Amino acid sequence: MELIDPHGALRVAEVNTGAAGVYTAYFDLHYQPSLESDRKKWKRAKTPVHGVYRVQALIFGADHAADAESNLLFVTR
Numbered sequence: 001m002e003l004i005d006p007h008g009a010l011r012v013a014e015v016n017t018g019a020a021g022v023y024t025a026y027f028d029l030h031y032q033p034s035l036e037s038d039r040k041k042w043k044r045a046k047t048p049v050h051g052v053y054r055v056q057a058l059i060f061g062a063d064h065a066a067d068a069e070s071n072l073l074f075v076t077r
Helices: none
Strands: 002-004 010-014 052-056 073-076
Touching: none
Parallel strands: none
Antiparallel strands: 002 010, 002 052, 052 073
């Protein structure tokens, strides 16, 4: 999953799907955007960014599915 905040900063959550093709991803907006997978290295944000976020799921490198992208969703915080 990719989440782009109103300032254009990218956050990424890499998840695996279950046997039914279902996944869960979440983003903690209390931290600054980071591509670091180790959450202990994340830095706290002064305040979460308010505005419109863009969210999209992508499939790549899967054994049993072709590469694909979801619709682009817009979420207001």
